[in-house]
Amino acid sequence: MTTMRIADSLKRFLRPVYWWYHRQWEHHLERKRRLRKWREIVFPLGQKVYLIGTPSHDNLGDSAIVLAQKAFLKSCGWEEDRIVELTDEDYARDWERIRKWVPKNGFIAQLGGGHLGNQWRNEENLHRRQVSAFAKNRNVIFPQTICYLPGEDGDAEGKASTEVYDGRKKLTMVAREKQSYDIMTSLYPNTRVLLTPDIVLSASMDTFGAKQKRREGVLLCLRSDKERSLPVEERENLEEMLRSKGIAFGYTDMYSGQKVTKQSREMQVREKMEELASARLVITDRLHGMVFCALAGTPCIAMSSSNHKVRGTYEWISYLPYVRYAKTPEEVERYLPELLAMENCRYDNAPLRPWFDKLAEVVRKDAHN
Template identity: 35%
Template sequence: MNTPQYSNLGDHAIAKAEIKFFHDYYQNVPVIELPGEILRKYFKYFKYFIKKKDFIFITGGGYLGNLWIREEMLVRNIIENYPNNNIFILPQTVYFTNDEKGINEKSKTISIYNNHKHLNVFLRDKRSYDFFEKYLKNIKSYYVPDIVLYLNESTACKVRNGILFCLRKDLEKTFNCKEVIKYFNDKHEILSYTDTVINETVSIKDRDIVLEKKFNEFRLAKMVITDRLHGMIFAAITGTPCIAFDNISKKVSGVYKWIESLEYIKVVNSFEEFVEAYNYINNLNNEYFNYSFDISMFQKIHHIIDEI
């Protein structure tokens, strides 16, 4: 439930990885994908088709909390309307602002989630996992990687060229890129710009084609500079050197803990740290990095589903 039919390719990559995971581990089990917009439009009708024995999976991402309240409210709606189903929230980040609105919404989330007797939540960063362990003691929570790390898109590619910037423009943005752009201009580097959110609606049918085009942008770059979580992850899974700056919810540094052994990916918090990371990666002298991530970490999700 709640998979994308919109322009955020990070969310589409999450859905792609989730579907691949289900097909790898549960080849003979039918998987029905209900995009968020379809779910909202026909929500009251699905109760006639979804049986008590069906497992409900809510797609992963970074939208639990009050930053993206429309998505949080849909999750609450699912939890409240399917009290007898086993529900799994796939790897997520949770973030509430430290103001009156955030405190009020946090209270509602805690009450609704804690009320469900068969809710399992997977968290992709330690801060989110600690939040659930502290406030949501009635439900089962698990610490696992971002599901996009299940994909391996690294291939030997043509010669890499230029610096690719992949930067946020929304309310999670904290990074001012002017100093970094000047740094590369002084080195006479070719700069180009992309985003994991594009200017077109992407359907389920077109998901793989559009994602492959975006992955190829990353494969052809000499280095990626990003403050998007999935900008960093797309770099990781395509074997592309990357320096990432954190965002407001700290999900970039939180998920980085899973891939900090990848020498070609660094997360920084200042311009000085950026320069140090650039010099380190630049000295690796390697145009092609093979993405090597222990996907057995995802067996934890498989084992939990199997136990239930």
């Protein structure tokens, strides 16, 4: 009995001691983590370019944008150790420190994509925060789709966005399709706006380390999120049409099903691109499903999503004979024989280079002034 009382007394005494030391250890690790992050942002001394909020979610189109944007920055003269990537987890944990640690000569290269507007609020807020926090820094928002869904909320958010984006002398906004360009120039007449294709179209399969594959079968790469516009009945009709023609098909999506890290990003994007490169034909309503096919030389029929970005991006690459845009399943059926017969297709972005050159000129000028 005495031994048990002594043991209980020791436990009561040692438990708070243990937790005190545990908390001290956690504080120590957190201080070390913050020190590493500070060094990453500040050193080496001199001008650097910052990509803030790179995604860890499993949408591989967004991951491809990060890789292509980094490659584009390198082509503009930025060395690897001058490109600082801060992930969405860094942003969530350390935003107040990041905004203090990024120097005034830091060049902010905001991520391209389809985030501007009231459809993807977290991403839109990230862009607004960077513009406001780094008002004295050179700041470029890489090619973006902007879309304010109709209704009071869309109108109100569009007006609110002008307070953030309009009149910023050190900000350049880049639209990735004509409709987005028209919206931006209308909402933000006092801010420089460029028109440039999706940044992934400036890349090639080599950018992602992807290889050509033996082609067979048809892949359906269709949305299931809030940008989905193809009704279930039309999707079923599409599948039945393929079956009636004896065309074997499978399913894929632009999601990896797992978290994306800095270390795994290139591998995951490469695997998805090679999957699409292994098909004889891809039918997709995903913008980067279409873009991956363009880079891979995979015949592709693109269909619209709930906004203008797929159609607008297709207009850039409509010169590619192996990519077609269909408004209805009937048009998909009409394009099938032509595209299934195509072989040895190759991506050539020469018609797009003048547009990328304009962006490169701004990046070089802004980054080194």
